[in-house]
Amino acid sequence: MGVEKIRARWPSRFVFILAAVGSAVGLGNLWRFPYLTYKYGGGAFLIPYLIALFVIGFPLLILEFALGQKIQRAAVDAFASVKKQFAGVAWWALFSGFLVITYYAVVMAWALKYLASSLSVAWSGNSEGFFFNNVLGLSESAAVLGGIQWPLFFALILVWLMIYFSVFKGVKSVGKVVLITMPVPIILLFVLLFRALTLEGAGTGLYYFLIPNFAALLDPQVWVAAFSQIFFTLTLAFGVMVAYASFNDRHQDVSGNALWTAVINSLVSIVSGFVVFATLGFMSMSKGVGVPDVVASGPSLAFVVFPEALSLMPWAPFFSVLFFLTLLMLGIDSAFSIVEAIAAALKDKFGKIRRERLTFYICSIGFLLGIIYTTGAGLYFLDIVDHFVTNIAILTVGILQCIMIGWVYGTARLRRYINRVSKFQIGKWWDVCIKYVTPLILLTLLIFQLYTEFTTPYEGYPTWALLVGWGAVLIPLVIAFLIPQAEVLIDDED
Numbered sequence: 001m002g003v004e005k006i007r008a009r010w011p012s013r014f015v016f017i018l019a020a021v022g023s024a025v026g027l028g029n030l031w032r033f034p035y036l037t038y039k040y041g042g043g044a045f046l047i048p049y050l051i052a053l054f055v056i057g058f059p060l061l062i063l064e065f066a067l068g069q070k071i072q073r074a075a076v077d078a079f080a081s082v083k084k085q086f087a088g089v090a091w092w093a094l095f096s097g098f099l100v101i102t103y104y105a106v107v108m109a110w111a112l113k114y115l116a117s118s119l120s121v122a123w124s125g126n127s128e129g130f131f132f133n134n135v136l137g138l139s140e141s142a143a144v145l146g147g148i149q150w151p152l153f154f155a156l157i158l159v160w161l162m163i164y165f166s167v168f169k170g171v172k173s174v175g176k177v178v179l180i181t182m183p184v185p186i187i188l189l190f191v192l193l194f195r196a197l198t199l200e201g202a203g204t205g206l207y208y209f210l211i212p213n214f215a216a217l218l219d220p221q222v223w224v225a226a227f228s229q230i231f232f233t234l235t236l237a238f239g240v241m242v243a244y245a246s247f248n249d250r251h252q253d254v255s256g257n258a259l260w261t262a263v264i265n266s267l268v269s270i271v272s273g274f275v276v277f278a279t280l281g282f283m284s285m286s287k288g289v290g291v292p293d294v295v296a297s298g299p300s301l302a303f304v305v306f307p308e309a310l311s312l313m314p315w316a317p318f319f320s321v322l323f324f325l326t327l328l329m330l331g332i333d334s335a336f337s338i339v340e341a342i343a344a345a346l347k348d349k350f351g352k353i354r355r356e357r358l359t360f361y362i363c364s365i366g367f368l369l370g371i372i373y374t375t376g377a378g379l380y381f382l383d384i385v386d387h388f389v390t391n392i393a394i395l396t397v398g399i400l401q402c403i404m405i406g407w408v409y410g411t412a413r414l415r416r417y418i419n420r421v422s423k424f425q426i427g428k429w430w431d432v433c434i435k436y437v438t439p440l441i442l443l444t445l446l447i448f449q450l451y452t453e454f455t456t457p458y459e460g461y462p463t464w465a466l467l468v469g470w471g472a473v474l475i476p477l478v479i480a481f482l483i484p485q486a487e488v489l490i491d492d493e494d
Contacts, residue, residue, distance in 0.1 A: 007072055008171045010247050015175045017260050018182040020065075020244055022333030023235045024265040025182075027107065027302065030330060033233070034273035035297035036225050038209055041216030048217065048226035053262060056441060057230040059433040060398065061241060061258040062426065063405055066418050068245030069254060074344035075239030078246065080485060082409045088481040089400045090239055094345055095476035096393040097238040097338040102366050103382040104335050105163065106373040109155035110135055110303060111328040116155075118320035127308035135303070139376035142384070142465045146376015153374045156367065159335075164363045166336040167343060168356045171247045174340055178333060185329035188322050189271055195319060196278035205281020208291045209273055224448060227441055232390060233265060235337065237398040243341040255422040276306070283309035299379075302327060339363065380461075381468065387458055388469030393476070395446045399439050406435035 010016040037045045071078040075094060080087035113135050117123065123130035132138045139146035166177045196202055216222050235241060245257075277291075283305070284291045296305045310320045343359050350358075373382050405414055411431035419425045452458075457466060 008247055009249065010171050011175045013248075013252055013257070015178060016244065016248055016252075017257060017264075018178040019171075019174055019333075019337070020241060020257065020261045021264045022178050022182040023240050023244065023337035024233060024261055024334075025268045025330055026233075026235075026334035027104075027327070027331050028229070028233050029265070029269040030272045030276070030327065031298055031301045033229060033269040034209065034276040035295065035301060036229055037273055038277065038295060039297075040219070040222040040225050041213040042208070043210045043212035044214045044216055045222065045226065048223045049230065049266075052223075052227040052230040053266060055433055056227055056438050057234050057236070058258060058262050059430055059438055060231075060236045060401070061234055061262055062255055062418060062430065063401065063414070063434060064236065064241035065245040065258050066254045066414055067405070068242035069248045069250060069252060069421075070414070070417050072246055072250065074243040074246050074348050075341060076345040077348045078242050079404065082404050084485045086400075086404050086408075087485045088483065089397060089404070090242075090345070091480035091483055092393065092477050093237055093239045093397045094342050095480055096389050096397070096473075097240070098342055098362075098366065099369075099385060099389050099472055099476065100238075101335055101338045102370040103373045103385060104331065104338075105159045105366065106152070106156055106370050106378065106382065107299070108159040108328060108331045108335060109152050109374070110299075111324050111331065112155040112158060113151060114303065114307065115321065115324040115328060118324055119317045121311050121316045121320055123307050124311040124316070127304050127311065130307075131300075131303045136379055137376045138379055142377050142380035142461060144377060148371065148374050149376070149378075152378075153371070156370055156374055159332075160363050160367045160370075162332060163336045163339055163366075164359060166332070167340045168359045170340070170343070170347075170355055174336065177336075181329045181333050185326045186268065188326040188329075189268070189275060192275050192319065192322055192326065193271055193278075195313075196275050196282070199278060199282035199313070201281040201283075201285030202278035203281065204285065205277040205279065205291055206274065208281075208295075209277035224445060228391075228445060231395070231398060231442065231445075233269065234262065235334065237394045237401060238338060238341060239345065240337045240341040243344040244337070246344065251421045253422045253424070254418045255424040255426055259424060276301070279306065279309045283312060286312045339366070380465070383459065384461060384465055384469040385472045388473050391449045392446070392453075393473045395442055395449065399442045399446065402434050402439035402442070406431075406439070411435055 010019070037043075067078050068074070071081050073081065075090040076087050079090040114123075122134070135149070135152065137146060137149045165173065167174055231237075245254075280291055280294050284294050287294065294305055294309075306323065307320070310316055310323060313319055339359065339362055342362055343355070346358055347353065347355060372378060405411060411434050415426060415430055457463075458469070
């Protein structure tokens with residue numbers, strides 16, 4: 001087939017797995033998983049988490065790897081090869097992912113700002129004030145835009161330059177970058193783990209993280225949290241894994257690659273939990289308070305609580321550098337993977353455009369759209385857009401993917417290909433997951449989310465602010481299905 005002869009290739013299977021793991025492992029592993037485990041039953045949370053991994057995460061990852069690798073195209077053409085109308089679903093996924101990267105890059109800029117401030121431990125004694133005032137310049141509400149925080153603005157430029165030079169030559173540059181940006185943060189994470197476990201009070205923190213509360217398993221919220229975490233942590237339904245797999249040889253081990261990616265991602269989450277809670281145990285002992293008094297989630301954990309804990313440690317500057325370098329590298333792989341997914345889809349569609357120029361345009365637009373998040377109201381808009389895009393748009397794309405393969409393309413047809421190229425054979429359980437179990441679970445999550453949206457305004461934001469969030473969902477959807485779709489006929493060697 002002509003397209004296969006000229007299509008770029010990953011240097012090796014090892015590099016592909018590094019890239020896929022790099023896309024999956026991000027900030028959610030470090031600041032969301034540990035908190036969810038603590039909040040929803042400690043060690044008992046691992047039961048719904050592992051169930052979710054094998055009924056949602058693993059099956060969907062196999063689906064995306066198999067589709068991209070078999071069709072040898074990025075998401076748009078791969079979806080269109082099933083039925084041309086599904087190209088709109090792929091565009092929606094890519095546009096939604098692009099909105100995510102516009103604020104995700106700003107979070108990387110926060111990490112860069114902290115990295116620059118680590119040698120002096122500039123937040124020491126007032127970590128909350130440093131984050132909300134010195135870094136964010138946070139205004140009193142979303143209605144008060146405030147001025148641009150110029151240090152953050154220039155840090156954002158640096159982040160986008162890093163993203164550009166990671167992907168400007170496609171898999172050639174990505175393959176070289178992930179050889180550094182994936183192993184190094186894992187090594188740094190284990191260095192932080194060793195240090196955290198040797199801190200006084202670490203055992204107390206780990207007790208709160210691990211002690212199982214099996215009664216929590218009766219709470220539906222625990223299962224919702226577990227299934228949501230698995231779905232979002234693997235970068236599913238963004239078009240990323242389809243694009244990455246399209247640069248593999250057609251005969252590479254699909255199910256083996258998916259298993260490696262899913263397992264390594266989960267192990268990083270668990271190790272991150274040990275690092276976070278051992279450190280919080282030390283912090284609680286140092287301040288003479290209980291662990292529940294210092295626990296936080298999301299940005300506050302990574303940029304307020306953890307920095308304060310680092311400032312209390314011996315060798316604080318050294319371990320601060322390690323932590324924020326780890327944070328930056330974990331985030332950057334996830335960031336450029338979304339840009340690569342978009343660039344690969346556009347390159348498939350408009351092959352005459354030079355890859356370097358195409359990537360430059362994508363990064364430039366992403367930077368410009370991200371400027372709003374460098375203002376005093378940036379954190380509010382980041383929170384709103386992230387909430388609506390990930391919890392509504394991406395969930396819906398995941399459901400549509402299952403319908404596309406389960407009910408249009410045919411799970412048995414794709415499974416035959418997967419088993420032909422894979423050492424680890426998958427059975428009809430995979431068909432059942434893709435056709436019934438996975439979409440029904442995702443649909444339940446979506447209905448639950450929509451019910452919540454229409455009964456309780458998210459975080460008490462005013463109506464106009466919530467409309468911004470809905471716009472982030474609906475505008476990309478409308479644009480995606482306005483793009484003229486052409487039939488994509490590909491010999492997929494069925």
